[in-house]
Amino acid sequence: MVFADGQRHPSLGWLCVAVAGGFTALATGLVRHSPGRMIGWPFVAGEVVLALGLSVLDGLVFEPGHVWGTSQSIATQWPLLAAATVGVALGPWVAAAFGALVGPAEWAGAVFNEVPDFGAPEIVSLVGTSIMYAAIGAVVGWWSGLLRRAEHEIADRRARDEVARVIHDTVLQTLALVERRSGASDPDLATAARDADRELRNYLFGGGEPGRGSLDSRVRREIERVRAGHATPVSINVLDDGLRLGAHRQDLLARAVAEAVANALEHAGASRVVVFVEASDDGSAFASVHDDGIGFDPGAPRDGHGINESIVARIESIGGRVEIRSSPGQGTEVMLWSSTTTSR
Numbered sequence: 001m002v003f004a005d006g007q008r009h010p011s012l013g014w015l016c017v018a019v020a021g022g023f024t025a026l027a028t029g030l031v032r033h034s035p036g037r038m039i040g041w042p043f044v045a046g047e048v049v050l051a052l053g054l055s056v057l058d059g060l061v062f063e064p065g066h067v068w069g070t071s072q073s074i075a076t077q078w079p080l081l082a083a084a085t086v087g088v089a090l091g092p093w094v095a096a097a098f099g100a101l102v103g104p105a106e107w108a109g110a111v112f113n114e115v116p117d118f119g120a121p122e123i124v125s126l127v128g129t130s131i132m133y134a135a136i137g138a139v140v141g142w143w144s145g146l147l148r149r150a151e152h153e154i155a156d157r158r159a160r161d162e163v164a165r166v167i168h169d170t171v172l173q174t175l176a177l178v179e180r181r182s183g184a185s186d187p188d189l190a191t192a193a194r195d196a197d198r199e200l201r202n203y204l205f206g207g208g209e210p211g212r213g214s215l216d217s218r219v220r221r222e223i224e225r226v227r228a229g230h231a232t233p234v235s236i237n238v239l240d241d242g243l244r245l246g247a248h249r250q251d252l253l254a255r256a257v258a259e260a261v262a263n264a265l266e267h268a269g270a271s272r273v274v275v276f277v278e279a280s281d282d283g284s285a286f287a288s289v290h291d292d293g294i295g296f297d298p299g300a301p302r303d304g305h306g307i308n309e310s311i312v313a314r315i316e317s318i319g320g321r322v323e324i325r326s327s328p329g330q331g332t333e334v335m336l337w338s339s340t341t342t343s344r
Contacts, residue, residue, distance in 0.1 A: 013061040016054055020074055023050055039089035048098055051082035055105035059113030075109070083133050087141030095137025103130030157216075171200065173231045180229070197228050215240065215250050215285075219277055222258035230265045233272055240279035245338065252314045253277070253285055253338055256322075259310040260289035260334040268293025268332060285338040292331045298324040311336070 007013060023046065030038050037043055058075035079102045087095035103126040107118075115122070175197040182189040216238040223234060245253070257275060264273045270293035277287040311334065312322045319339040326332035 007061060008063055009061050012057065016057055016061070017074065020050065020054070020078065023047075038085070044085055044089045047082045047085045051079040052101060052105040054078050055102060056108045056112065058106075059109030059111070059115075062113065064114040079105075079133055080136060083137035084140045087137045087139070088144040090141070091145060092138040092141030095141040096134040099132070099134030099137040100130045102133040103127060167200065175200070176229050176231055194228070215245065215254070215277065215279055218250050218254040219257055219275070222254040223261050223275065226258050226262035227265065232265055232270060234261060234265075234275060235272070236275045236277075238277045244281065244283040245279055245285055246283075249285075249318045249338060252318050253287060253336065256311045256314040256336055257287050257289060259307075259314075260336075263307065263334075264289065264291035264293060264332065268295070270331070285336075287336040287338075288333060290331065290333040295326045295328045295330045295332050297328065298326050307334075 027038065027043075030043070054075040055078075058073060079099075083095055083099050083102075086098045106129055107126050110118070110122070110126075175193045179190045179193040179197065182193070219238050220236055223236060227234060257277060261273055261275060264270050268291045270291035273289065273291045275287070275289050277285065279285045307322075307324070315322050315336050315338065320337045322337075323335045324332065325335070
């Protein structure tokens with residue numbers, strides 16, 4: 001509330017200011033020491049009651065006619081903060097419902113302010129107030145939900161990647177070693193190790209996590225499928241979710257990348273394989289699979305490397321191209337481009 005001439009109940013006005021100041025001090029303390037409590041029911045309820053109460057009492061504090069003035073007061077600004085708080089804590093629908101109550105609260109304040117009658121301009125103003133605060137609360141709640149989901153997905157991915165790195169360096173390599181050494185002497189043990197390896201990789205890199213339809217999850221899933229039985233580390237970096245590529249093109253790109261990784265693991269004798277994939281806003285994509293292995297002559301017949309059909313044909317079917325850079329003893333890099341349009 002802005003104190004100026006024309007107050008009917010200044011003591012009530014000062015009391016409202018004191019309560020608002022106390023609530024602000026409480027919020028400041030919570031931000032410093034316990035921010036999570038600011039989205040709990042007690043704090044949110046207090047914010048709502050204070051906002052609606054200030055809107056109602058604003059008309060009682062000042063002389064008649066004040067409620068239709070243009071001054072910016074606590075009673076007009078506090079509901080804005082409250083709508084944002086409710087949106088963050090309880091979501092867009094509850095925040096919109098709160099915002100819709102601001103108009104009726106200001107109507108009650110106008111009644112206390114002894115407004116003689118309500119014409120069309122006043123009614124439109126009150127309705128517009130409800131719509132504005134409801135929209136603000138809904139938008140803040142919606143954006144807060146998006147940010148919260150993104151944070152959870154990022155945290156889940158980081159935790160899963162960390163667990164995957166640890167398990168790959170221990171359990172998965174042990175299973176691969178058991179499978180190789182027992183293949184001839186104990187086929188049942190080799191089969192059990194292979195099945196355990198596959199199931200564990202599917203859990204760590206498969207399709208059960210949120211966002212399993214993203215380009216990142218597709219690439220990782222396909223690569224982990226071909227890594228079974230190999231101890232060579234593969235570093236994977238995928239930028240962008242690839243949504244503009246479409247599901248079909250994402251699948252083909254991921255399979256082509258995985259086939260390049262499989263070639264490196266099977267034939268290159270590499271100590272490390274690095275995968276980089278980036279999708280652009282225009283719907284195109286670039287991928288690189290680089291190894292530090294023995295290399296080969298790209299001009300020689302390539303059937304043994306599984307390149308012609310499994311990589312080149314797949315990429316060309318989505319309007320892209322493949323380039324291979326390699327020479328004996330210098331490692332290999334397979335580069336794949338997917339265009340914005342397909343050839344079929």
